[in-house]
Amino acid sequence: MEHLFYFTKQMHAYAGKILYVNLLGMVLISLLDGMGIFLLLPLLDISGIMNMKMGWISHLGIFEIFNDIPKPLALLLIVGMYVILISGQSLIQRNLNLRDIKIHTGFINHVRLETYNALLQVNWDFFIKKRKSDLINSLTGELGHVTSGTYVFLQFLTSIVFTLIQIGIALFLSAKLTVFVLICGLAVSFFSRTFIKRSRMLGNQSLELGRSYIGGITDHFNGIKDIKSNMLEESRRTWLINWSQRFSQERFEQTKLRANSELYYKISSSLIIAFFIYASNMFFQTQGQQLMLIILIFFRLWPRFQGVQTNLEQISAAIPAFKSLKELQNECMEAREIKGSSDYNHEKPIRIEEYLECRDVSFRYNRNEQLYALQDINLRIPSKQMTAIIGRSGAGKSTLIDILMGLLKPERGQVLVDGVPLTEANLLALRKSISYVPQDPFLFNGSIRDNMLMIDPSATEEQLWESLEFAASAEFVSKLPQGLDTLIGDRGIRLSGGERQRLVLARAILRKPSILILDEATSALDSENEAKIQEALERLQGKLTIIVIAHRLSTIRNADQVIVLDKGRIIQSGGYTQLTGEKEGLFASLLGNQMQETNKSSVTYLGSVAT
């Protein structure tokens, strides 16, 4: 319930006094509705069905005016008033509905933006530990459940007000009968608690099903190439068939629960009314008009009870989503990269004058395990020089880069910028001065121009081409039919691996960074393009700080400094030529292996040409 109140408070904070206006509107509707019942009394009197001058009803007195005017006119007056009441009620209802939808959609957007903002500000560690598809599900399905659940809760509150007014009117008409109906209502509600509990259980199941669906579908499209090339279609189909069966079962259970709850209410209402009519006739000799009133009150109040019960079931079903989204918001709060106030947009980039440094840095992904991804790292990356980081797969190269960018926090030791420790105070400024080209670069579904302008919306045509030229991309882009406006598909699927990497490099350069980090950036390039990029890097050398992770050692021949990592430790460092000379070192061994492989492939190539 605590989570439900949290989001209700949020809705209150978001909508403010409009919420009260709507609540007041609901009260007005219910009052008009009540007046409609009162009008039935003189109508029944005029029609001769009951006599208002006789018995208990005569004390109402307020309808006596209808006795003093001719019957046709009184009838006309009553039906006229009835039409005015219903029209007024419908008009208010219409306005309320329109206001409600505004509040509802506005609130969805408010919670969505708030959660998304929170996600934008969390640290990298959070994303390493979380399943992405669960986050997608939170921002789609769960968000929908939360906002509609909050809305149902408000409907529930107005329903309560509505019901209380109806009860008040009913009490005025006949206190005894109303108390009886109320006691019956409470008894039926007591036994229907089980529907509410079951509803919550099904809500949990529905949440879990939603997550597994989004998870499976995301995996599917992320691995579509593997699925197609390794013919995994059948296993995926089996997964979806199993999921669909669980989905049908869960939906069936939900509908069954609603239907059972409705059935329970309908049968109990028919039993109660049957008993009441029977008892009134047999034991209390109730007058005809009083019996009519019983039926009238019962049929007006009973659906209200049922409505409240349905609302409670709907709220229960949404509680797991409330809990999950609130937990996500709390986790985001705890995992915030910058704890104080931060301005991601207006932070000024830092200028590194001398060096970026790691001092005694150690890092473990899991603190419960012995294994360190990095251990006792001490290194200096001089400003405006090119530093290459090499090592076998799993040596810790990417982890080191993540530490240098402040994405991961060292478990021990420090990162320093010109001797100043990297803290929350200078983290964003450092990040702003970096352009990072990852192993698997991100390009979104749009044109080449859109992808580049994402970095700098104010870049001119000339600047765009300059960056493309620089990253050896200008030629291939100019040959595309739509040039810069060519659409490149999801993650740039319509481009080759090499073209994608060069485009991402061009985008990185467009930002005019003072630190350029390339993580295996040339792995998908052929030797011709690799040479072009190398040339570009040479041109950049001396102008900005370049950090390159490379498997191909040929790409780092011009590096000012080479760091060799192995099992999370630095085992060699120095200039390219110096390390080549250390014959016993890992660098010389890796270089030797690569040269052998290059020779082998050129022999194979020459062999195939000769045959």
Ligand SMILES: Nc1ncnc2c1ncn2[C@@H]1O[C@H](COP(=O)(O)OP(=O)(O)OP(=O)(O)O)[C@@H](O)[C@H]1O
């Ligand atoms: N998210 C993670 N959770 C747990 N362990 C991880 C995670 N990422 C990397 N590791 C581990 O940390 C160590 C260093 O990984 P890292 O990715 O830094 O190596 P790398 O040198 O960049 O490898 P590669 O060249 O294959 O990309 C490896 O043992 C790896 O298994």
